[in-house]
Amino acid sequence: MASRSLYRAAANKRILSAVPRSARCYSAAKGPADQASSGPKVSEPASDAETHFGFQTVKESLKASKVHDVFSSVAASYDTMNDVMSFGIHRLWKDHFVRSLDPGRKPGGQPLQILDVAGGTGDIAFRMLDNAAKVHHDFETSVIVADINGDMLREGEKRAVATGYLPSNRISFREEDAETLNSVPDNSIDLYTISFGIRNVTRINEALKSAYRVLKPGGVFACMEFSKVSPAPLDAVYQQYSFSIIPLMGQLVAGDRDSYQYLVESIKRFPSQQEFAQMIRDAGFLTAGRGYDELTFGVASVWKGIKPLEVAKK
Ligand SMILES: C[S@@+](CC[C@H](N)C(=O)[O-])C[C@H]1O[C@@H](n2cnc3c(N)ncnc32)[C@H](O)[C@@H]1O
Numbered sequence: 001m002a003s004r005s006l007y008r009a010a011a012n013k014r015i016l017s018a019v020p021r022s023a024r025c026y027s028a029a030k031g032p033a034d035q036a037s038s039g040p041k042v043s044e045p046a047s048d049a050e051t052h053f054g055f056q057t058v059k060e061s062l063k064a065s066k067v068h069d070v071f072s073s074v075a076a077s078y079d080t081m082n083d084v085m086s087f088g089i090h091r092l093w094k095d096h097f098v099r100s101l102d103p104g105r106k107p108g109g110q111p112l113q114i115l116d117v118a119g120g121t122g123d124i125a126f127r128m129l130d131n132a133a134k135v136h137h138d139f140e141t142s143v144i145v146a147d148i149n150g151d152m153l154r155e156g157e158k159r160a161v162a163t164g165y166l167p168s169n170r171i172s173f174r175e176e177d178a179e180t181l182n183s184v185p186d187n188s189i190d191l192y193t194i195s196f197g198i199r200n201v202t203r204i205n206e207a208l209k210s211a212y213r214v215l216k217p218g219g220v221f222a223c224m225e226f227s228k229v230s231p232a233p234l235d236a237v238y239q240q241y242s243f244s245i246i247p248l249m250g251q252l253v254a255g256d257r258d259s260y261q262y263l264v265e266s267i268k269r270f271p272s273q274q275e276f277a278q279m280i281r282d283a284g285f286l287t288a289g290r291g292y293d294e295l296t297f298g299v300a301s302v303w304k305g306i307k308p309l310e311v312a313k314k
Pocket of ligand 1: 067068071117118119120121122123124146147148149152176177178179194195196197200201202
């Protein structure tokens with residue numbers, strides 16, 4: 001027992017000491033460029049239970065920093081690699097995801113407060129603001145892009161400057177762990193999105209709990225993630241492509257084979273469409289039908305849930 005808690009204390013200390021103090025007490029009012037973050041924002045003591053990092057088994061307390069290293073390494077080439085690996089299809093999925101949510105103020109309604117978790121370089125956030133403006137003539141709906149990795153956020157911030165969304169109060173960037181979302185008040189968000197982020201989170205159930213906490217009653221949870229491909233012959237081709245070509249492309253285009261090896265392994269480890277839909281329901285969300293829609297033979301899927309207006313009494 002004593003050695004377990006000693007290990008836990010040592011592991012936590014190792015992570016926290018890798019995180020600059022400025023990054024640990026990140027202010028919501030500041031952009032990521034204002035701080036020199038080089039480690040994950042670990043806001044709670046992690047346990048020493050085991051989890052997976054791709055195909056490796058690692059201590060839970062170490063996973064966040066390993067994931068952080070992956071995304072710091074790919075941040076500058078992330079957008080290019082997405083296009084190369086998916087032949088640009090990720091753009092169609094993201095367009096579809098946002099169109100299906102159709103964010104923006106509806107007649108007689110209020111502007112929305114959107115939270116895009118694991119928002120990275122802002123791909124989803126920009127699309128949502130564009131949708132609000134172009135479809136609903138809504139220039140007040142705003143998005144918080146929350147991500148555990150300051151390097152990814154900095155890339156997003158550069159894009160926000162280039163697209164003219166910064167400076168404006170329609171978009172802000174925060175370094176936050178999906179598991180805790182410490183700076184986001186309870187019942188404050190109309191729409192929570194997480195796109196290709198949830199599989200990287202150490203404790204997915206904690207992230208779902210936080211999503212439920214921050215959403216207003218009636219608020220929408222929407223997640224897009226890689227999923228299981230069917231039929232089986234197509235899956236065989238997909239697995240071959242994933243494991244032989246993607247790490248090689250990572251090496252050739254981004255000079256980083258290992259991060260892309262992690263990427264394909266983490267996709268393989270993610271629960272099935274049905275299992276993840278059940279986790280969403282277990283977190284308290286209501287889902288329609290089976291709770292998800294598949295894109296491109298299940299290469300990716302979109303899950304949606306609604307936080308009930310009233311919690312049923314047991
Ligand atoms: C594959 S990228 C997705 C970026 C963007 N949402 C998109 O669709 O292009 C995954 C992102 O998840 C972030 N991430 C990983 N673990 C996280 C966590 N626990 N909390 C918040 N973000 C996390 C990474 O830093 C990275 O930016």
